Amino acid sequence: QKEVEQNSGPLSVPEGAIASLNCTYSDRGSQSFFWYRQYSGKSPELIMSIYSNGDKEDGRFTAQLNKASQYVSLLIRDSQPSDSATYLCAVRSGAGSYQLTFGKGTKLSVIP
Amino acid sequence: NAGVTQTPKFQVLKTGQSMTLQCAQDMNHNSMYWYRQDPGMGLRLIYYSASEGTTDKGEVPNGYNVSRLNKREFSLRLESAAPSQTSVYFCASPRGYEQYFGPGTRLTVT
Numbered sequence: 001q002k003e004v005e006q007n008s009g010p011l012s013v014p015e016g017a018i019a020s021l022n023c024t025y026s027d028r029g030s031q032s033f034f035w036y037r038q039y040s041g042k043s044p045e046l047i048m049s050i051y052s053n054g055d056k057e058d059g060r061f062t063a064q065l066n067k068a069s070q071y072v073s074l075l076i077r078d079s080q081p082s083d084s085a086t087y088l089c090a091v092r093s094g095a096g097s098y099q100l101t102f103g104k105g106t107k108l109s110v111i112p
Numbered sequence: 113n114a115g116v117t118q119t120p121k122f123q124v125l126k127t128g129q130s131m132t133l134q135c136a137q138d139m140n141h142n143s144m145y146w147y148r149q150d151p152g153m154g155l156r157l158i159y160y161s162a163s164e165g166t167t168d169k170g171e172v173p174n175g176y177n178v179s180r181l182n183k184r185e186f187s188l189r190l191e192s193a194a195p196s197q198t199s200v201y202f203c204a205s206p207r208g209y210e211q212y213f214g215p216g217t218r219l220t221v222t
Contacts, residue, residue, distance in 0.1 A: 032209045043202055043213040044155070088155065092209055098143055098162070099170070100211060104154035 002027045004091050006103035015112050019076040023089030023103055026070070032092035033065055033072045037085045038105065044088055048074060079110045115139060116214035118203050124220045125193045133188040133217050135203030143206055144186035146170075146178065148199040149216075155202070161186055193221045 003026040013019045032051050036044035050056045050063040062075040076083055089103040119134045137144060146158040157170030161180040175197060177189045190197060198221045203214040
């Protein structure tokens with residue numbers, strides 16, 4: 001059973017701080033990793049994808065991947081109240097597979 | 113360019129009733145997916161279609177059927193709805209490995 005684990009939160013950070021969201025996965029053969037943001041009552045929105053070890057930066061977002069530790073994280077710099085949402089980690093396992101396994105999400109609250 | 117669209121947005125059914133959820137994508141993608149999302153359970157794959165004419169079961173297929181009508185459309189049918197099928201249903205279509213979601217259908221079965 002492929003598992004993706006996230007702390008459910010809520011994670012509360014003050015406005016302007018760095019929010020750090022973490023995710024671990026069980027399948028060592030996993031190939032691709034994604035972070036989705038989901039506002040209450042809305043559909044998941046892809047914000048970051050990462051495919052190789054190391055860091056990937058996009059604006060205020062940085063995704064970090066460590067395949068040896070089976071760990072992927074998302075850092076949000078200069079957090080804004082509009083970042084308050086649930087963040088879903090998703091993992092694609094195995095070459096040729098397009099299926100994603102999702103974590104249950106971490107709820108982030110950015111306090112003004 | 114609407115991306116992925118779903119109808120209806122909301123639906124209330126009585127136990128035993130049937131209905132079909134519709135999904136369409138205008139991105140010319142080959143594969144399409146149906147998920148359900150329940151509090152505390154995350155997103156779980158119901159069925160998927162890797163290409164027109166093919167469908168496969170996901171993690172939670174029981175009580176559902178699907179039809180890949182053409183490359184654009186992928187429908188999900190509940191033949192005899194049960195309260196356990198109360199959920200939010202999302203259709204998704206990937207570009208490469210990145211999946212893009214429709215707006216969802218909120219279904220309540222009483």
